[in-house]
Amino acid sequence: MSIVIPTFNESANVAELLRRIDATMGSQGWEAVFVDDDSPDGTAAAVRAIACIDQRVRCVQRIGRRGLSSACIEGMLASAAPVIAVMDADLQHDESILPTMLARIDQGADVVVATRYAQGGSTGEWDASRKSMSLWATRMSRLILKQPVSDPMSGFFMLRRDVLEGCVHELSAMGFKILLDLLASSRRELRIAELPYVFRDRFAGESKLDSMVVWEYGMLLLDKTIGRFVPVRFLMFSLIGGLGVFVHMAVLTAALKGFGLDFTVAQTVATLLSMVFNFALNNTLTYRDRRLAGWAWLRGLASFVVACGVGAVANIGISTWLYEHDTRWVLAAIAGILIGAVWNYAVTQLYTWGKKRR
Ligand SMILES: Nc1nc2c(ncn2[C@@H]2O[C@H](COP(=O)(O)OP(=O)(O)O)[C@@H](O)[C@H]2O)c(=O)[nH]1
Ligand SMILES: [Mg+2]
Numbered sequence: 001m002s003i004v005i006p007t008f009n010e011s012a013n014v015a016e017l018l019r020r021i022d023a024t025m026g027s028q029g030w031e032a033v034f035v036d037d038d039s040p041d042g043t044a045a046a047v048r049a050i051a052c053i054d055q056r057v058r059c060v061q062r063i064g065r066r067g068l069s070s071a072c073i074e075g076m077l078a079s080a081a082p083v084i085a086v087m088d089a090d091l092q093h094d095e096s097i098l099p100t101m102l103a104r105i106d107q108g109a110d111v112v113v114a115t116r117y118a119q120g121g122s123t124g125e126w127d128a129s130r131k132s133m134s135l136w137a138t139r140m141s142r143l144i145l146k147q148p149v150s151d152p153m154s155g156f157f158m159l160r161r162d163v164l165e166g167c168v169h170e171l172s173a174m175g176f177k178i179l180l181d182l183l184a185s186s187r188r189e190l191r192i193a194e195l196p197y198v199f200r201d202r203f204a205g206e207s208k209l210d211s212m213v214v215w216e217y218g219m220l221l222l223d224k225t226i227g228r229f230v231p232v233r234f235l236m237f238s239l240i241g242g243l244g245v246f247v248h249m250a251v252l253t254a255a256l257k258g259f260g261l262d263f264t265v266a267q268t269v270a271t272l273l274s275m276v277f278n279f280a281l282n283n284t285l286t287y288r289d290r291r292l293a294g295w296a297w298l299r300g301l302a303s304f305v306v307a308c309g310v311g312a313v314a315n316i317g318i319s320t321w322l323y324e325h326d327t328r329w330v331l332a333a334i335a336g337i338l339i340g341a342v343w344n345y346a347v348t349q350l351y352t353w354g355k356k357r358r
Contacts, residue, residue: 001029001083001102001158004075006068007036010089011046012204018050018057020095028099031056034089035075037066041205043089067289068155068208069178069220073171076164085158086178091203092124093156097195101158109193112158113179115151121196137217141177144184144224150194152180163190172223174232174289175216176209184224215285236286237345240278248274271312272305279304279352287353300352307347315340 003021007014018032036044036059047059060078062071076084083105087093093114101112116123117138123131134153141152157179163186170185183190223232248270255266279301283291292300319336323329 001031001085002076002079002081003030003032003085003087003098004072004079005032005034005087005089006071006075007034007039007043007047007089008066008208009039009041009043010205011039011041011043013089013091014043014046015050016203017089017091017095018054020091021098024095024098026099028102031058031079031081033075033079034059035062035071035078036060037062037071038064065289066291067173068176069171069181070173070289072178073168073173077168082161083158084161084164087156090205090207092200094197094200097197098158101195104193104195105158105160107193108191110160110163110190111183112193112195113149113151113154114156114197115149115154115194116197116199117150118194118196121151122198124199124201126199133214140217140221141180141184144221145180147183147190147192149183149192152183153177154179156197172220172227174220174223176213177217177220181220181224212284212288216288233286233349234342234345237282238341240281240286241341241344243281244274244278247277275305275308276301278308282348283353290353292353303352304348307351308344311340311344311347314343 005017014034021030021032034043034047034057036047038044038061044059044061047057051057051059058078060075062074065071072086076086083102085098085101087095097114101114104112115121123134126134137153138151142148145152155176155178159182163182166188167182167185170187171181172185173181183192219232219236222235226232226235251273252266252270255261255269256263259266261269282304283297283300315336318339319332322332322335327335
């Protein structure tokens with residue numbers, strides 16, 4: 001069995017987690033694959049220090065990437081074990097149930113979910129708002145699930161390798177909810193076993209969960225529903241582009257009426273500011289998993305402005321051509337906007353957010 005452990009700033013938890021897994025698993029064969037997103041606290045180095053003396057331990061270190069789901073997928077793919085478990089590094093997941101989970105797999109289950117929402121399970125010390133948020137998310141997940149599961153949001157589960165291989169190309173790999181992604185992507189009926197446990201308090205360090213998980217969860221739900229037809233990132237990109245029009249008009253009005261600027265100057269300022277707005281929002285929302293910071297943010301902004309500048313020229317060129325060839329002005333404009341949007345999306349995806357981040 002391979003235990004995949006995604007980490008971000010968990011250096012103080014690594015040794016204790018491995019000690020407990022070792023104590024619990026005894027002589028049963030296991031290995032641990034840590035997937036660390038280049039944590040500034042040196043988690044990867046802490047894992048490798050142990051890996052030097054314990055061959056069951058390995059570390060995949062990802063550079064310039066963030067994301068719990070994609071980390072879990074890459075960790076699972078980095079192992080050849082017939083059974084894969086996924087658990088957090090902060091000791092909130094009760095490792096003592098690992099042998100029972102493995103036994104369920106041996107008895108024929110495809111997936112074993114360690115659940116907080118069944119008899120004997122609990123979310124431990126959560127406050128009311130966190131509890132209600134988790135319940136709300138669990139209810140929403142039924143939109144995309146084919147089979148009922150009491151805790152599809154669980155980050156603690158075990159599966160057979162063939163379950164992963166059967167759906168790995170369909171995974172959205174967005175956000176925090178890898179189990180939900182796996183269950184919703186699997187095309188065949190799965191034998192799912194559930195095992196209750198009590199969610200513990202963090203051992204050391206702090207939670208990486210912030211308000212953005214709601215956004216990421218929304219992206220996952222959208223991708224699993226309409227993602228087959230339109231890429232969710234393109235939708236987000238276009239939505240933000242639409243908001244940019246409002247920013248543009250507000251700045252233009254202020255520049256014309258408030259500062260009495262010449263129209264061309266005002267229009268240029270409005271265009272530039274709405275580009276900055278679009279870039280910043282896309283960087284935090286659409287490309288959250290590849291977000292740029294520091295100098296990379298400025299470089300990204302520059303490439304974004306250049307790409308969108310070319311997109312604007314294409315937009316004007318194509319709509320003018322259509323207009324001159326007897327297309328109604330509204331249709332000519334929409335065609336120009338669509339082509340400009342697709343260009344901006346495709347090019348910035350490749351050059352602004354596709355490059356190395358440092
Ligand atoms: N590789 C990787 N691991 C992450 C990321 N975000 C969180 N994690 C890890 O995922 C696990 C769960 O995260 P945590 O912050 O404890 O979430 P919470 O338990 O819901 O508060 C922990 O082991 C984190 O270190 C990420 O962006 N990349
Ligand atoms: Mg945690």
